[in-house]
Amino acid sequence: MTSARQELLRTADTYRRKVAAIRADDTLSAKGKRQQLDQLYKETEPRAAELRRQMDRGQYQSRTALERKLFGLPAGATSSDAISYRDALDRVAAIKDPEQLGELMERAHASGDDMLLRAGFAHAYRQTRNPLASDLWGGLVAEYVEQNPAVGDTLAELEGGVVSRAQDLTDRMNMSIGKPPELDVPEAADEQAAA
Incomplete structure (x- = not known):
């Protein structure tokens, strides 16, 4: 069984590769690229968010158990x-x-x-x-x-x-499923670019 962390890293890497492939596809119009990016983001982000929750919950539970073993009452x-x-x-x-x-x-x-x-x-x-x-x-x-x-x-x-804060930030950046900026461009901009 893979850990939530490993699965999240794999999901984020696959997502980034797919985003790059969509952006590089010369057969798609700007609108077509945006539609595919939107679909990819909507399919991937909820799963990534759930994996982040699982990872955070697991880390908290593990840390709490170790602290209790070290600093709580002995068995x-x-x-x-x-x-x-x-x-x-x-x-x-x-x-x-x-x-x-x-x-x-x-x-x-x-x-x-x-x-x-x-x-x-x-x-x-x-x-x-x-x-x-x-x-x-x-x-x-x-x-x-x-x-x-x-x-x-x-x-x-x-x-x-x-994990140090710097390492945690780096890890979280590698696990992020960022919303492509193309999705924030209004559709009217596509029509103007096509004209």
């Missing part, structure tokens, strides 16, 4: 674990200094407080998403991953799915 957590984790999240949320969080995480590690340690990791990771934040936050994330190798695989999968 098999009890109700007391949930309370402990919520309290730990509240405790680390106020920390603005990576060194202070590092000290807290060291104490949590030494005392076996896995919930506080996990909450510290989640907070440090969120801080790394801020381009103006200190690199020390990333050090805390790396240290946690070193002590919890299974987390590293999930984190790598999450980060592999995180």
